[in-house]
Amino acid sequence: MAKNIIVPSVKGTREFYPEEMARRNFIYEKAREASQSFGYQEWDAPFIETLELYAAKSGEELVKEQAFTFTDRGGSFVTLRPELTPSLARMIAKKQRQLVYPVRWWSFGPFWRYERPQKGRSREFFQWNIDMLGPVSPEADAELIAIAVKFMQLVGLDPKLARVYVNNRQLMDSEFDKLDIPTESRLMVSNLVDRRSKMKADAWAKYALEAGLSQNQLDGLIALLENKELWKEWDDLVRLFAALDALGVSEYVEFDPNIMRGLLYYTGTVFEAFDLTGGVRRAILGGGRYDNLLADVGGDPLSGVGFAMGDVVAGIVLEENGLLPEFDPSPAPVLVTVFAEEFMAESLLLSAELRESGIKVMSYPKADKIGKQFKFSNKMGMKIALVLGADEVENAQVAVKNLVSGEQVKVARADIPEKIKKMLAGE
Template sequence: MASKIQTVKGTREFYPEQMFLRNFIYEKVRAASQAFGYQEYDGPFIETIDLYAAKSGEELVKKQSFTFEDRGGDLVTLRPELTPSLARMIAAKQGELTYPVRWWSFGPFWRYEQPQKGRSREFFQWNIDMLGVNSPEADAELIAVGATFLRSVGLDPQRATIYVNNRRLMDSEFDLLGIVPEKRMDVSNLVDRRTKMEPAKWDTYALDLGLDQKQLDGLKDILGNFDLWKKSDELTRLFAALEALGVKEYVKFDPNIMRGLLYYTGTVFEAFETSGSLKRAILGGGRYDNLLADVGGQPLSGVGFAMGDVVAGIILQEAGLLPEFIPTPAAVLVTVFDESMWLKSFELAAQLRNDGFKVMVFPEPAKLQKQFKFADKMKIKIALTVGPDEAANDQVAVKNLVTGEQVTVKREALSDQIRTLIG
C-alpha cells in the first residue's frame, strides 16, 4: 500500500459501471442529434484564455477556468465551454461551409468550481448548434432536439420541462419600465436570483440596484405574467413550431429564465427536472447573434444548447431510468475443465470468435463451481464446458445460465445452438 495519491479534486474515475452510464448518455445524445441530421465535430481541449475573454461570462473566465502557463510561457486554458471554439471554427471556414451548419459534440470540459452534487470540475458536455439561420423556427428545432433526448431516456414531460424565454422581449419590457440598457445586466442577475432569495430581501436587493418602487412593481408583474409570450411575435412563432414538431408538451414559457452567458440575444431556454431533489438545469441554451463577429468572422446567427453529463446522470439514476449494467460484452464463457482440456477450451473459443461471438475463457483450470460462479457474477448468459466425455465425442456441453438448462451438442452444431440461445 505504497500509493496514497488522491484523485484531483472534482474529478471522477470511470469504473466500468460509470463508463457504462457515460456511454449510455453518449448513445442517447448521438441518437437525438442524428435524428435531426446533425454532424459530429470537436474542438481542441486546450485554448488560449483570450478566446473566452471576448464573450464568456466574467466569472467563467476569471474564476472558473483552469488556466496555466505552458513551457513556452503562453497562458493556456482547459476549455470551460465549447461555443467560442465553435464560433472560431466556423469563422475560419465561413466562406466554404454549407449552411445551415448543424453540428453536435460530446466531450470533456473543466471548470474550477466548488464540487458538489451535480457539479464537478471535470465533466462531459453535449453541445449542439445550428448556425446560419435566424428564425424562431430554428430555435424550435433545437428545443425539439433537447425534448427528443429527454423523451428517449424516459423522462416524460411531468418529470422534465424546458422553460423558454426571449431576451429581446424582456429588453423591450425593461425599456417600457424605463430601465436603461446599461442596467439590463444587473436586472438579469436580479431575475436569475429571484427563486433563491427571500421575497423581502429580493425587493431590497432590487432597490439597491437603483430601481424605483414603480419599476420594481412593474418587474414583478412581468415575472408573474406567464402569458407575456403572446406579446412576442418570435415566441408566438416558436410555440407554433414546437407544436408542429410534436414536442409542445415539454415546453413552457417562463419570464424568469434569463441565463448568465452574455452572448445570448434572443430565445433562451433551460430544462429542469420538476420532481427530483436536484434543482439544477439539465440543459440550457439560446440564440446568439453576435458571437461570430466577436471572434473575427462575418455576422452569423446561431442557436444551440449544452447539457452536462453529471446532472443528467444523477437524474436518470434517481429516476430509475438506467438500463441494467452488463459487466462484460461476452455472451459466452468457456470453462477450463482441467489442465489437459485447457488448450481445447482456447481452440473452442477461437472458433467461436471466428463465427462472430464475443467469448471469454476462464483464465485457468479451477473448480467448475468457481467458474460458474464467475459467469453468474459477470451476467454471462451461456457457459460452455468441454470435459473428457465431451472431447471424446467431439461435443460441447452448453448451459443456458438464465434458465439453468444444459444440453450437449456436436461441435459443428455449436454456433447455431448459441445463436438460438442468444436470440
Template sequence: MANDIQKTKKASLSTQGYRGTRDFFPEDQRLKKYVYAKIHTVMHSFGYEEYNGPIVEHLELYAAKSSEEIVREQLYSFKDKGERTLAIRPEMTPTLARMIASKQRELTRPIRWYSIPTCMRFERPQRGRLREFDQLNVDLFGGIPLDEDVEIILTAIEVLKSVGATDEQFTVKVNHRGIINAFLDHNLSISKDIIPQLLRLLDKRDKISSEVFHTECKKLELDDKKIESLEVFLNSSIEEIIQILKENSLDAIELKKRIDILKELTNSQCVKFSPDIMRGFDYYTGMVFEVFDNHPDNNRALFGGGRYDNLVGAFGGDELPGIGYGMGDVAILNFMESHNLTPKLKKETDVCVLRFSENDRLDSLKISTILRNYQIKVEAPIVQSKFGKQIQNAEKSGAKAVVFRGNDELQNNLFAVKWLHSGEQETFAIEKSGYEQFIKKLKNI
C-alpha cells in the first residue's frame, strides 16, 4: 500500500508552469485588466483602432523583418503536420506590416492602429523580461512624418500618465538613425559593411564596460582616434551634433524640431536627445526612442520604438512610411510597482444575495436574476453558511450591499438590504418601484 502511494506521488504533475511564463490568478488578472482599460482609453482618445493577428506566422516573415538576435536566438519555431516551418510571434510589427500591405489601397489614411498581443521569446527570464509577455503595439502610417513622430511619443507619455506617472518619473530619450549613419559615413568614413555591426554594438553599449566597448570597436577596425571621436559624438547635445555634421545635419535639424515641439506640449524636461539610442531592429530608418524609468531601483529602459519607412513596401505594395512602438506589460507593471502606483483592486461585485435555509433557494435565485436585469453585478448563494459568515464573504468580495429575505420580508412582500459601508439596514418592495429605488441608492454609493 505504501509503495502504491509513493508511486502516485511520483506521478503527480508539477504545479510549476513553463519557465518565463506566468499564472494570472484573479487578483493578478484584475490588475492586468485595470492597466489595459487605461491603455484602451488613451488609445481611443487619440483616434487609434484596435486590431489583432495570428499567434503563429511563417518563419520567413520573422527571418526577413525581425532583428537577427530574435531570429537566431529567441524564436520559438516548429514544423506543423504539413511540414511548414512556423514560428510563435516574438513581436507584432512584421504581422502588422503584412496586414497593412494586404489591404493597403482600401485603408483610409492616416492609419492609427494598436494591439496588445501575447508574444514569446526564448531568453533568460529576469526582472522586466519574460519568455511569454503581452505587448502594447502602437503604430501610425500615412501622415506627415513630423506630426506622426510627435503624436506617437505623446501617446506613449499619456499611457504612463494614465497609470499615475508624473513627468519626473520617466525620461523619453530620442535619436535618429540618419544622424548616427551620417556621422559614421561622412565624419568617420566607416565602411558601409561595418555600420550594421557597429550599430548593434552601440545598441548594447550601456550593458557592457568601457573596456569591452573599446575592444569591440577595435575588432570593427576603428582606431583610437575614431573611437575617441565616437565617444565625443555620443555625449553631444543636439545643437552640437548639428555643428559636427555641418552639411549632413538635415536629420539632426528635423529631430530638433520634434524635440522642441514635444517639450512645449509636455511642459517638462521628460523628453531628451540621446545620440546613444539605437534600437536593435534592422527595419528602423528614422527617429528612434526609448522610455526610461527614473526610479533608482528600476533605472532601465521600459520600452521603445521608431520610424520604419520601408517595412510595408517589402511585401510588394507601395512604400508606406510609418512609426510605432512596443511596450511590454511586465515593464509597465514593474514601473507601477517601483513608484507605488499599483492600486488595490477588489472583485467587481455590487450585491451579494444571502440565504437562510433550503427553503429560500428559489426566492434568492429570483431576486438575483431580477437585479442582474438591471445591469447589477450579483453573486447568488451556492453554499449555505451562517449569516455572519455570509456577510464576511460579501465584504471580501467588495460588495456594497447584501440582499436577503427573512420570514418578515417573505410575509410582507419585501426584500431587506444591509449596506456594508454603514451597517444600516432597510427594506424595499418586491415590485418595480422597489427595485428601482434600491438600484438608485446603490449607484449613488
C-alpha cells in the first residue's frame, strides 16, 4: 500500500464523496421544490465580501469571533460570507426602485464560520436561505413558516418528528416591560431564555439572580415562559396562527415563549424548527421578521421575513430518521461490457447508439475478464449488462443480462434500444 502522507484538508471543511454529494443534492432539491411551490425565485450573492459589510449588521460574535477573514493580495480585508442577509440587503438596496414587490427570493450555497467543529457544526456548510421582502403582515410571516413546513413534509418529517416553534419579540418586549426589565437588560434576558432548556431549573434560577434579576422578576419570567396561551393576547400572533391554520400547517407549529434567537436584527415574529427525536434539541432551521433591513447599506427602510436552514444539521436529522433515499451509485443503469480486445469497437459503437436513443450507458474501458466486469456492474448497482462476444457479433445479436433477476436473453442487435427501454421501464 502507498505510504504517501496525504495532505490534510483544511480543518472544518467538508469533502463530498458521491454519497455525501447525493445527500447534499437531495436537501437542495427539496429546498428548491418547497421554495418554488410558493413562487420564490432563486438567486445568489458573492461568496467573498468585504469585512465592512458585516461590521454593522450581523451579531457582534458572528463578525468578531466567527468570520473567516483574511487580507487579499491587494491588502483589502475580505471575508468568506458567514451569512447571507447583509448581501441580500445590499443587492436589494442597489435595485430598490426596480424590483417588483413583494420580493420572494431563495438561495442555497456555501457559508463559512470560524468555529470549533463538532457534530452538526463545521467551518464550511451549505445553507438554504429564503426571504420575502416588502409586506409587513402576520400572513407573510405565516407563509415563510408554511414553506419551512413544506420542506419538512417533502423530506418526510411529520409533526411527530419535528416541529416549528414560534414566538414574537414585540410580545416579549411588552411582557418584559410589565416585569420592569430595563431595555439595557433585554439582551441579557434573551440569552438567559435561550439557555434555559440547557440548564437545570435551580441552576438556571441562580444564574438569573446573579445576572441581576430580582426574585419577583424571575418568578414573572418563569410564569411568562411557561404560558403557552400567551399568544392569544397578541393580535399579530392570533392572525399568524389563523393564517397557519388556513394554510393547513398548524399541526406542525406551536407557540413557545422560549424561542428568542440570538441574532439582533429580528424584530417581530421569530421561529425555529426542532427535531423532536434526537438526543440534542438542535435547531434545524430558524428565522423571523426583521425591520430596517437596508438601514446599514444605504437603502430606504424595508422590512422582510425569512429563515435559514443549514445542510449539516438537516442531513443528520434526516439520516437519524431514516429519511434519506438509498444511494444509487451509478447514474447509468446499463453497462456495455468488453468481451475481448477485438470487440472493443463493437462495444463502444453499441454504447454510443444507446446514448443516441436517450439511454444512460457506461462503457467498460478495457477487456478485463468478463466476471470482473459483471462484478463491477453489480457494485455500481446497475440494472442491465450487455455482452458482445464472438457468438453475438457473428449473429448480429447482443446478450442482455438483467442484473436484478439474473435472467439473460439474446436479442437482435437492431432491437436493442427498444428492448433496453422496455426493461428499464419495468416491462
